[in-house]
Amino acid sequence: MLKVGFLRSILMPVVAAIALFLGPVWCPTAAADVEGVVVDEEWNPVSGTEVVLLYATWDGWGDLVFPKVKTGQDGRFSFTGHTMEQEGPAGFNGIPPRYGLLARHPEKGAALLQLPSYPIGFATVQLTPFETYSFRVVDEEGNAVVGANVFLRSAKEQKTADKSRVDQPFYFHKNLGLCSGVTDADGRITIAGPPQTVWAAEKDGYVPTISWQDETDLVLCRGVRVFGRVLDPAGQPVPHALVQYLLYTKSSRSWTRAVRADEQGKYEFACAAASGFRYNVAEIVFPGWSSQSNKSSLSAMDTSTNSPYLPQGVKIPVRPGETIEQDIQFEGRPLFTIRLIDANTGGPAVGVRLNYSHIGSVIWDMQFISDPEGVIRCPVLADSMECRLGYSGSERGYFIDPAWSGFTNRGHVFTVEAVAGAEFEEKIPLLPTHAVNGRVLKIEGKPLAGAMVYAQYGWHSPAKSQGIEKSIADAEGRFTFKALPNDRPVNYIVFSADERWAGSAATPAGENSPEVVAKATRTLHGRVVDREGNPANTAKFDWTPILEYDSMPHSNVYARGQTVMTNELGCFSIEHVSPDLHYIASVNYYIGEEVPPLGDKDDITLSLRTFNRTLTGHVVDESGTPLEYGTVYSPCTYMDPGWSRKEAKIDAHGNFVFPDMPTGPTYLSVCGTLVSVPADQDNITVVLRKAYEFRYRLLDEEKNPLPNATVIMRAHGDEWGRPEISSHSFTMDSNGEFLLPIRRVGKVPHFTAEFRAEGYPLAFVTIRSNAKEGEDTDFWWKACIDVVLRKQEPWGGRVVDTHGAGIADAEVRVTGCEYRSGTGDFCPFLGEDREDLATRTDSQGYWTIPSLSQDDKIYFRVRAKGYDETRDVFSPNLIKARETILLPARG
Numbered sequence: 030m031l032k033v034g035f036l037r038s039i040l041m042p043v044v045a046a047i048a049l050f051l052g053p054v055w056c057p058t059a060a061a062d063v064e065g066v067v068v069d070e071e072w073n074p075v076s077g078t079e080v081v082l083l084y085a086t087w088d089g090w091g092d093l094v095f096p097k098v099k100t101g102q103d104g105r106f107s108f109t110g111h112t113m114e115q116e117g118p119a120g121f122n123g124i125p126p127r128y129g130l131l132a133r134h135p136e137k138g139a140a141l142l143q144l145p146s147y148p149i150g151f152a153t154v155q156l157t158p159f160e161t162y163s164f165r166v167v168d169e170e171g172n173a174v175v176g177a178n179v180f181l182r183s184a185k186e187q188k189t190a191d192k193s194r195v196d197q198p199f200y201f202h203k204n205l206g207l208c209s210g211v212t213d214a215d216g217r218i219t220i221a222g223p224p225q226t227v228w229a230a231e232k233d234g235y236v237p238t239i240s241w242q243d244e245t246d247l248v249l250c251r252g253v254r255v256f257g258r259v260l261d262p263a264g265q266p267v268p269h270a271l272v273q274y275l276l277y278t279k280s281s282r283s284w285t286r287a288v289r290a291d292e293q294g295k296y297e298f299a300c301a302a303a304s305g306f307r308y309n310v311a312e313i314v315f316p317g318w319s320s321q322s323n324k325s326s327l328s329a330m331d332t333s334t335n336s337p338y339l340p341q342g343v344k345i346p347v348r349p350g351e352t353i354e355q356d357i358q359f360e361g362r363p364l365f366t367i368r369l370i371d372a373n374t375g376g377p378a379v380g381v382r383l384n385y386s387h388i389g390s391v392i393w394d395m396q397f398i399s400d401p402e403g404v405i406r407c408p409v410l411a412d413s414m415e416c417r418l419g420y421s422g423s424e425r426g427y428f429i430d431p432a433w434s435g436f437t438n439r440g441h442v443f444t445v446e447a448v449a450g451a452e453f454e455e456k457i458p459l460l461p462t463h464a465v466n467g468r469v470l471k472i473e474g475k476p477l478a479g480a481m482v483y484a485q486y487g488w489h490s491p492a493k494s495q496g497i498e499k500s501i502a503d504a505e506g507r508f509t510f511k512a513l514p515n516d517r518p519v520n521y522i523v524f525s526a527d528e529r530w531a532g533s534a535a536t537p538a539g540e541n542s543p544e545v546v547a548k549a550t551r552t553l554h555g556r557v558v559d560r561e562g563n564p565a566n567t568a569k570f571d572w573t574p575i576l577e578y579d580s581m582p583h584s585n586v587y588a589r590g591q592t593v594m595t596n597e598l599g600c601f602s603i604e605h606v607s608p609d610l611h612y613i614a615s616v617n618y619y620i621g622e623e624v625p626p627l628g629d630k631d632d633i634t635l636s637l638r639t640f641n642r643t644l645t646g647h648v649v650d651e652s653g654t655p656l657e658y659g660t661v662y663s664p665c666t667y668m669d670p671g672w673s674r675k676e677a678k679i680d681a682h683g684n685f686v687f688p689d690m691p692t693g694p695t696y697l698s699v700c701g702t703l704v705s706v707p708a709d710q711d712n713i714t715v716v717l718r719k720a721y722e723f724r725y726r727l728l729d730e731e732k733n734p735l736p737n738a739t740v741i742m743r744a745h746g747d748e749w750g751r752p753e754i755s756s757h758s759f760t761m762d763s764n765g766e767f768l769l770p771i772r773r774v775g776k777v778p779h780f781t782a783e784f785r786a787e788g789y790p791l792a793f794v795t796i797r798s799n800a801k802e803g804e805d806t807d808f809w810w811k812a813c814i815d816v817v818l819r820k821q822e823p824w825g826g827r828v829v830d831t832h833g834a835g836i837a838d839a840e841v842r843v844t845g846c847e848y849r850s851g852t853g854d855f856c857p858f859l860g861e862d863r864e865d866l867a868t869r870t871d872s873q874g875y876w877t878i879p880s881l882s883q884d885d886k887i888y889f890r891v892r893a894k895g896y897d898e899t900r901d902v903f904s905p906n907l908i909k910a911r912e913t914i915l916l917p918a919r920g
Contacts, residue, residue: 064107064504065130065152065479067100069137072527074104075156078137081205082108083129097206130154131181133207139181139223143189150501150508151479152190153526159221164240166216166230166247173216174232174249180209181222182229182239190526191481191499204231236302251349252300259294259329261338262361266294271332272357274301276325276347290329301325303349329357335397337364339408362408363449367416369403372456377403381427381457383416409447416445418457423484423498423510428460462512467543469506469523471530476506477547479526484510486517514538521545522574522610531574531607553606555633557599557616564599568616570635572603575611575623644687644706646713648679648699655683656717662698663690727765727784728817734765735818738786782816789818791865825877828870828891835874839893842867843878 067078082095100106130152133139138156166177208222212230222228228247231237235249259270273287290296302325328342338359345355369378381399397405407416421429445453465484469477480502500508502523513519515538522533523545532547553572557565573590590613593601606612612624614635624633648656659679677685679700687697690706697704699715706713727735738761761767784792828839843866870876870893 063109063150063152064105065154066104067106067132067134067140067154067156068104068527069156070158072155074100074102075134075137076100076102076104078104078106078132078134078156079207080106080154081131081207083131131205131207132156139208140188141183141223144501150503152501153479155188155526157223160224160226161219161221162226162228163219164212164217164228164230164247166212166218166232166249168235169248169250173212173214174230174235175212175214175216177212177216177230177232177235177247177249178204178209179212179218179220179228179230179247180204181207181226183227190501191483204229234300236300251303253303253347253349254297254299254352255301255327255345255347255355256295256297256353257355257357259290259296260356260358262359264358266290266292267329267331267338267359268292268294269332270294270296270329272296272327272329274298274325274327276302296329301347303347303351327355327357329359330395331359335400335406336395337362337406337408339395339410362410364406365409365445365447365449365451366453367405367407367445368452368454369399369405369418370454370456371403372458373461374459377401378457378459379403381418381421381459382425383407383418407447409449418455423500423512426462426512428462428512428514430458430460461515463515463539463541465510465513465519465541465543467508467510467521467545469502469508469532469545469547472546472548476504477502477523477525477530478504478506480506480508480523480530480547481526482508482545483522484513485520485522486514519543523547528605531605531610533607533609548608550605550607551631553603553627553631553633555601555603555635557595557601557635560636564597565595565616566597566599568595568599570595570601571613571615572606573613573615574607575613642690642692642711644690644697644711644713646685646687646697646699646715648683648685648715648717650717655681656700657681657683659700661685661687661700663687725761725767725782725784726815727761727767727786728815729789730817730819732815732817734763735786735789736761736763736765738765738784740767741783741785784816784818786818789820792816792818825868825875828874828876828893830896835870835872836893836896837870837872837874839870839874839876839891839896840867841870841876841878841889841891843889 063082067075067080069075078100080098080100095108098106098108128144130142130144131139132142132154134156138158140154140156142152142154144152164179166174166179168174208220208226210218210220212218220228228240229237230239230247230249232249234251236252238247238249240247255274259267259272261267268290269292270290271287272290286298286301288296288298325345325347326342327345328340330340331338339362341357341359343355343357345353347353367383369381369383370376371378377399379399379401381403383397383399383405384395395407397407399405418429421427445451467482469480469482471477482500482502484498484500486498498510498513500510502508518536518538519540520533520535521543522531524531525547529550530547531550532545534543534545536543557568557570559565569592571590571592591603591605593603595601606627608628609626611626614624614633616635627633646661648659648661650656656679658681661677661679663675675687675689677687679685692708695706697706700717704713704715725740727738727740729735739758740761741758759767782793828836828841830836866878868876868878
């Protein structure tokens with residue numbers, strides 16, 4: 030994710046909104062039998078603990094809560110006879126939903142445990158001692174709000190069953206009654222909760238609010254009641270539609286909620302944000318919207334699978350204390366057909382999930398599932414639509430061959446020319462699979478309840494999917510995988526919840542009833558020394574189990590590893606080390622050595638590498654022609670993706686120099702492709718084959734080619750978020766075409782192409798490539814994008830203050846755009862340092878700027894002395910709109 034203010038202000042509320050749209054699917058569910066045990070810090074069972082079972086979509090909105098239960102004398106709990114979504118919604122980008130357990134004991138503490146998706150199995154929840162928090166809840170004028178409910182909204186430092194990182198925590202929009210209280214006569218409350226808790230406050234007639242950072246006051250503001258019905262094109266109610274209310278603010282924060290319509294299509298937001306929530310900072314950023322009459326977006330989505338309706342949105346003016354009735358009616362849309370074919374069998378690809386998305390006035394991500402004929406019928410949105418075959422894996426019951434999709438097994442993007450009645454075929458190589466029902470036993474033959482089980486089937490290439498599925502064993506040690514590839518051997522690795530037991534088992538391809546034996550782990554003692562044998566004191570030492578080991582030593586589950594500092598003698602101790610697993614030992618982040626299974630050994634000595642080696646290299650294509658651009662990275666990020674690694678640029682002759690590399694064998698990432706460097710070789714030649722290509726065609730309004738135009742390519746980043754081509758200029762050929770070969774494997778970078786042709790406005794396109802069939806790493810991706818330039822007048826508008834008077838000498842600068850008839854991606858910060866994309870207003874506040882393509886949605890920033898800055902204003906077509914931009918006076 031690009032960590033820039035522009036994207037954050039736009040995409041953070043967008044991501045939240047998308048996740049809210051993907052609420053529970055209204056489809057038959059299966060009985061859920063979930064059981065587990067609650068333990069304290071010393072792993073002792075804790076009785077009398079309240080436990081709630083939660084369901085969440087990708088970014089963690091707690092959307093489904095089962096009744097509370099209490100643990101018995103043995104600390105055990107169970108949820109039986111309830112229903113649970115087996116599949117759930119697609120989640121953002123097709124990522125499956127998650128489940129969680131929230132536990133609270135009055136003395137021992139609380140815990141929020143994330144779990145893999147269904148089936149859950151047996152869960153071990155370890156409590157963390159409470160911390161104390163104090164708040165005062167006030168209204169907009171600073172007056173105490175008496176009797177406000179304050180409750181847990183999220184716990185940032187929550188645990189996960191597989192010990193992995195928590196990128197997106199659970200959030201709760203409702204009071205679960207486990208960590209909650211009521212404010213006193215002075216609006217104050219002291220409350221206990223897990224570490225790093227985010228708290229919420231609510232009261233009838235006010236908009237719920239949350240704590241931010243180190244704030245001690247929670248501010249409640251008056252809201253607006255919004256209700257109505259969701260209707261189909263014929264005016265009939267649409268039951269269970271998901272309705273979202275969204276309000277953006279000048280502070281780049283948004284207030285959003287989603288509710289389900291009932292059986293009669295009726296919905297209601299009893300108290301939605303109207304203005305000024307959180308310290309009266311909610312001036313609306315959209316042009317022409319005054320603080321006296323704010324506007325919010327109200328939208329509905331039919332979340333039933335294969336719905337014929339596109340999400341429908343309306344904008345409504347809102348004022349605090351008002352009641353607004355607003356019906357939302359879906360539009361009838363023509364359909365087009367996509368037929369998914371299994372490329373391996375020639376038959377229909379049944380049950381495959383396809384998504385397509387849109388970010389605009391209505392934010393959504395629709396999901397479709399192919400029928401028994403492999404057919405999906407989608408409503409037409411635009412001439413060109415981006416479709417995404419989402420996550421595949423054991424939870425979905427099918428696998429898409431990653432050698433074809435190119436980067437991970439989570440998806441494949443393709444574009445269709447979507448017109449009414451059109452039919453398309455897309456071939457998908459689905460791998461033959463089998464179900465697995467296995468068991469985990471301790472060495473003495475007893476079941477290992479709640480063990481985390483990893484099934485590693487591997488694609489034997491670090492550039493492709495890691496090939497790992499997860500499951501949790503039940504109380505009898507049984508675990509299941511809905512599907513695993515038939516033709517790949519599987520290595521099962523297990524850890525108990527307390528990590529006192531671990532083990533592995535290698536099984537041949539097709540094995541469907543594996544048995545994994547776990548042995549007791551122990552403490553490993555060791556010492557780190559330099560090349561001369563002197564102790565490496567206070568070195569950062571990482572010890573990580575290997576779940577996949579092929580051409581690159583690395584771990585796929587970083588959090589299973591441990592990090593310690595050596596003492597003054599270079600000594601360290603690592604707990605819970607398995608005698609049977611392979612590990613990677615690394616010091617100060619640099620890629621380490623593989624440590625084979627220790628067996629009976631319980632001590633180890635490791636040597637530090639020195640970093641006085643200079644590597645030089647030469648990068649060429651298949652014909653031996655040097656590459657003229659690109660980036661080479663050091664390998665340290667493969668051990669810790671959060672670390673800032675070193676890099677070297679490839680010059681115009683294909684050469685690069687990398688100083689201060691470690692001695693011994695190492696690795697480099699050359700244009701995104703991992704290259705092994707032997708210990709005795711300080712000069713290497715890297716041959717990069719063409720993995721895929723971009724093809725652009727530049728046309729005028731009559732679809733004639735525009736030859737000899739200039740295109741400037743800018744890469745948004747490689748798979749680690751670093752630029753691969755910072756900027757490179759090319760010339761279109763005589764047919765108005767430009768071909769850019771991409772010589773890398775791995776995740777697709779996003780490129781921004783800027784087109785310049787004499788007599789035409791600038792045009793920007795952000796593009797992802799489209800995967801096509803191929804074999805192994807020699808697959809070809811080909812994206813052909815027609816860019817049509819239209820002659821048009823400069824566009825502009827006026828900047829005014831809150832009284833409607835023009836503001837002179839205000840800076841108006843284009844910061845980005847979205848190419849709406851292309852892929853719908855953002856082109857961020859195009860004009861931050863470019864004077865041709867900026868202008869200043871005249872004495873009356875009017876401004877003009879050289880036009881961009883009228884297909885673009887433009888984002889810009891306005892600044893004026895003495896006024897608040899307005900960022901990320903956008904308009905789909907400023908030529909016609911001539912929009913007025915409102916700047917409130919500062920303070």
